[in-house]
Each structure stands twice: as structure tokens, then as C-alpha cells.
Amino acid sequence: MSTPTVDAPGAHLPEHPDFLWHNPEPKRSYDVVIVGGGGHGLATAHYLVKNHGITNVAVIEKGWLAGGNMARNTTLIRSNYLWDESAGIYEHSLKLWEGLEEDLGYPILFSxxxxxxxxxxxxxxxxxxxxxxxxxxxxxxxxxxxxxxxxxxxxxxxxxxxxxxxxxxxxxxxxAGIAKHDYVAWGFARRADEAGVDLIQDCEVTGFVTDGDRVTGVRTTKGDIGCGTVALCAAGHTSVLLDMLGVPAPLxxxxxxxxxxxxxxxxxxxxxxxxxxxxxxxxxxxxxxxxxxxxxxxxxxxxxxxxxxxxxxxxxxxxxxxxxxxxxxxxxxxxxxxxTPDASPIVGSTPYANVFVNCGWGTGGFKATPGLGWCMADTVANQRPHPLIAPFGLDRFVTGALVDEHGAAAVAH
Incomplete structure (x- = not known):
């Protein structure tokens, strides 16, 4: 795919059959930096723009957009989970799936x-x-x-x-059904790019700049990037990022x-x-x-x-x-x-006031893509966990309020 670099994110895209988004160099700082350019990161960026009008956003990806789990899953979408907490987020997601093609203006082959x-x-x-x-x-x-x-x-x-x-x-x-995973990612990326979000590929996180209980910058292979808020959406590599921040997580x-x-x-x-x-x-x-x-x-x-x-x-x-x-x-x-130990995700706050985490989806991440993006964007915009993801906070492993979905996740899904 050809993705030539241009100077102005969100500028008019030239007519080109293979052109879906720009490939800019990072700016010095952003209101929101999303780490992870897979389905969850791209969906979060889309809903930050659509639902909250936040456009000074960067999605940084160490490889290429949607080249991780988004490109390697089996595309199953369902919401028939046992516990109320799981059913809530997955049913919200399924309802969004049902209108996603119209929302994105892009074919996703949802069946x-x-x-x-x-x-x-x-x-x-x-x-x-x-x-x-x-x-x-x-x-x-x-x-x-x-x-x-x-x-x-x-x-x-x-x-x-x-x-x-x-x-x-x-x-x-x-x-329940399936969708074309690549098309889903491309649809989210295209809409985010059109709105002015910077999608930055080949940009690996190497550390963080902290000031007390806040992260003020993300260190990357393309230089330091200042940030107002950080959203970690790196799936299986989230534990590596949390280690850089000194935040333990049972992953x-x-x-x-x-x-x-x-x-x-x-x-x-x-x-x-x-x-x-x-x-x-x-x-x-x-x-x-x-x-x-x-x-x-x-x-x-x-x-x-x-x-x-x-x-x-x-x-x-x-x-x-x-x-x-x-x-x-x-x-x-x-x-x-x-x-995670209870086969449910970890989504929400961290010990850092402006860092939010989204991980631990196990084998169920694809089906949650639009619903999680919606809730994560709301969490970032309002600086508190959305009610649908509040039960999945990191602190539940201390309080013991687990959401044990092993019964629904015994086979990969």
C-alpha cells in the first residue's frame, strides 16, 4: 500500500486507488497519544473525533497499522457472555457493529x-x-x-x-457473525486520518517521561512526543509498556x-x-x-x-x-x-493520572473493537472510566471483584 507522507494531517487526499491514509512524522506534542495501531487504538481515535471532537491525536504503532492481532484473528463477533459486565460491553459493541459500515462509509463485510x-x-x-x-x-x-x-x-x-x-x-x-478484519481497520484508519488524527507507523515506544503522577511525554524511535493523555492499546505487548512505567499487571x-x-x-x-x-x-x-x-x-x-x-x-x-x-x-x-487470571480485560485507570490502559482481552479482542473504542474514547475525554468498562479496572485484582469468564472463554473465541 502506498502511503506518501504529506505535511498537513487531514489535508485533501489525492485520487489514488491505493491511498487510504497519510503517513506523517510526529508533531512535538498531542492532546492524546494512543499507543497501538490495531483495531482498538484506531477505534479509540475514531470515536475521540466523532463523539468528543478531539482531533489533536496521534496513534503510534511500532510496525504497520493493524499488523498485529487485528490481522491475525478469526473475526468472530458475538455478545453471548455469561456475566452482566461482559454482556454489557460486548452487546454494546455488537450494536455498533450492526451500523459500523454506514458509520465508517467503508465496506467491512459484516455477516x-x-x-x-x-x-x-x-x-x-x-x-x-x-x-x-x-x-x-x-x-x-x-x-x-x-x-x-x-x-x-x-x-x-x-x-x-x-x-x-x-x-x-x-x-x-x-x-452473531463475522467481518473482514482488514477492512474494519482500514475503515477506522481512513476516517481518523480524514479528521486530522496522525497515524504514525514504524514508531516504537522505548520509554516514558514522567513528572510525579503524570506522564508528560512518550519516548519513541522517532523522538520524544509530548502528551496530555496516554491510552495504552497494545494488546499482548501492554505488559512491556506497563513495566516501563513500573505498573505491575497480572498479564x-x-x-x-x-x-x-x-x-x-x-x-x-x-x-x-x-x-x-x-x-x-x-x-x-x-x-x-x-x-x-x-x-x-x-x-x-x-x-x-x-x-x-x-x-x-x-x-x-x-x-x-x-x-x-x-x-x-x-x-x-x-x-x-x-x-488475565479471570479471562476478562483490564480497562481503565492506572496509578498515573493521565494514563489509561486497555489490555487483557485474551481471545475476544476483535469482537469488542467498536464498543471498546467508544468507551475508551469516553474515558479519555472525561478522564474517568466509562460505566461499561468500570468493572474491568486493574484494582479488581486487589479488591477481589473478579469477572470470571472462563466458562465463556474456554475455547478461543
Whole structure:
């Protein structure tokens, strides 16, 4: 992609089929510096402009925009989480997804094809029915389906009773879906750039300039950048940034692998997830099957696949979908997820008065993109956590007010 540098951020973009945003050098200072040019950072910048009129903003990214987890996820969007706190932020996000293409003026290929979460044991059934009822109490679309109803929604799922983990039913959220991750990032970046936000690539943070309980500057490979407020949105690398500030956080970064098949004719009408078999599968717009694995057990920042994961995921997919037995693998990759002890994000204030953090989304960051951007922008603009993210503050690991979503996040999602 060609992104020539121009002097005036937000100036008229020349007519060019590949031109989406400018690539400026950083100014001496900004009202807001957002660290991390992925979906969450770009969405935060967009809503700072749209909802609060704040345009003196820089998004700084050590690589290229949306080149981290935003480019490496499996694009699943849903809001059927168990606890009220999680359901609140994810449902807010899903409602924004439903109007996002119009908001951004850019195609994102949002397809609401529904998601099935399969139950294979009596305990699965109890947990699933409980979650459906909790979703209904929160105004979220949710249904409990028996095996025959599962087969009607997705005829290619193996609902036979003589397999290792027979399907005993499933939760179903009809409004769930997928979107084209690259298009989502480009849409947010384009709108932010048009409004005057500086999107600064190849700009790695190396430290911070502090004055008491405030950060006055961000040290980068492109020089020091003064700041009024800092928003940390660097996903799996947020713990590195917090270490620079001397702020401990209970985060672990793990690779999360995924893979896609060769292109196939449309055959898979929805999204299917299974904790017991441990795979989730959807079919992308072009036709490839997108298959996700669980989080790798070791800590690391690797962004590549591994044969033992590929073998396990293909076996799991064939167990659920015998029709895929002769499909060929096209490629595999990994993202880097940041995991907390209660499988919920850390969003909100830090010990520094003008630094706000957004991390710990584990495997659920993509689906939260617009909702989190909205709430993070409100938090920065008003210098206090938005009510929807207030339960996810760093202090909950001291108070014990955890939001334990391990049940909803047992399989990567």
C-alpha cells in the first residue's frame, strides 16, 4: 500500500486507488497519544473525533497499522457472555457493529450468520442453558437448541450419537457473525486520518517521561512526543509498556494459532464452536474455512503456526464436520493474546493520572473493537472510566471483584 507522507494531517487526499491514509512524522506534542495501531487504538481515535471532537491525536504503532492481532484473528463477533459486565460491553459493541459500515462509509463485510456453541456433556448442557437464560435477562438474543435443531441450522455438523463427544444441544445467537478484519481497520484508519488524527507507523515506544503522577511525554524511535493523555492499546505487548512505567499487571502473553483451508464452495452457513472437541469453524467470504485453536500453554510472542496444532485442529474439525475430511490446509499463523487470571480485560485507570490502559482481552479482542473504542474514547475525554468498562479496572485484582469468564472463554473465541 502506498502511503506518501504529506505535511498537513487531514489535508485533501489525492485520487489514488491505493491511498487510504497519510503517513506523517510526529508533531512535538498531542492532546492524546494512543499507543497501538490495531483495531482498538484506531477505534479509540475514531470515536475521540466523532463523539468528543478531539482531533489533536496521534496513534503510534511500532510496525504497520493493524499488523498485529487485528490481522491475525478469526473475526468472530458475538455478545453471548455469561456475566452482566461482559454482556454489557460486548452487546454494546455488537450494536455498533450492526451500523459500523454506514458509520465508517467503508465496506467491512459484516455477516450476521449466527453462532452455535455446542454442548457435549450434561455439565455442558447445564452451563449452556444457564448462559442462555442470563443472556435473555440482559436483552441479548439467545436460544437453546436440541441436536435436531442444531442440524437444521448447520446440516454439516455431525449430530450422530455414536461419536466420541455426541452433540447434546447448543446455544445459538442469531445476531452473531463475522467481518473482514482488514477492512474494519482500514475503515477506522481512513476516517481518523480524514479528521486530522496522525497515524504514525514504524514508531516504537522505548520509554516514558514522567513528572510525579503524570506522564508528560512518550519516548519513541522517532523522538520524544509530548502528551496530555496516554491510552495504552497494545494488546499482548501492554505488559512491556506497563513495566516501563513500573505498573505491575497480572498479564501473560501467549501465542494463539489459527489456520485456513483452500477455497471451497459455500457449505458452512454459520459459526460453530466446541469446547470439548476444542475447535471453532466458520467459512470466510472468499470460501476458505477459518479454524481456531486454543491458546498455546507457553508464554511468547511468536506469530507462526506449528504442526502439532495443525494436526490437532484438523482432526477436531473433521470430527465435527466429516464433510471436510478431504479439504486441504492453505496456511496457518498465530497472534499474541494477553490473558488475565479471570479471562476478562483490564480497562481503565492506572496509578498515573493521565494514563489509561486497555489490555487483557485474551481471545475476544476483535469482537469488542467498536464498543471498546467508544468507551475508551469516553474515558479519555472525561478522564474517568466509562460505566461499561468500570468493572474491568486493574484494582479488581486487589479488591477481589473478579469477572470470571472462563466458562465463556474456554475455547478461543
Amino acid at each position: 450476521q450468520r449466527g453462532v452455535l456453541n455446542l454442548a457435549h456433556t450434561e455439565q455442558d448442557v447445564r452451563d449452556s442453558v444457564r448462559r442462555v437464560e442470563a443472556n435473555k435477562l440482559n436483552g441479548i438474543d439467545a436460544e437453546w437448541l436440541d441436536p435436531d435443531e442444531v442440524a437444521k441450522i448447520c446440516p454439516i455438523v455431525n449430530v450422530s450419537s455414536d461419536i466420541r463427544y455426541p452433540v447434546q444441544g447448543a446455544t445459538y445467537q442469531p445476531r 501473560q502473553s501467549h501465542p494463539l494459532q489459527a489456520l485456513v483451508s483452500e477455497l471451497l464452495e459455500p457449505v458452512h452457513p454459520t459459526i460453530v464452536m466446541s469446547n470439548a472437541v476444542h475447535v471453532y469453524v466458520s467459512q470466510a467470504h472468499k470460501g476458505e474455512l477459518v479454524m481456531g485453536a486454543g491458546v498455546d500453554t507457553y508464554n511468547g510472542y511468536g506469530q507462526r503456526g506449528a504442526f502439532h496444532i495443525i494436526e490437532r485442529q484438523m482432526a477436531a474439525a473433521v470430527e465435527l464436520f466429516p464433510v471436510f475430511a478431504r479439504a486441504h490446509l492453505l496456511r496457518s499463523w498465530a497472534g499474541v493474546v494477553d490473558v
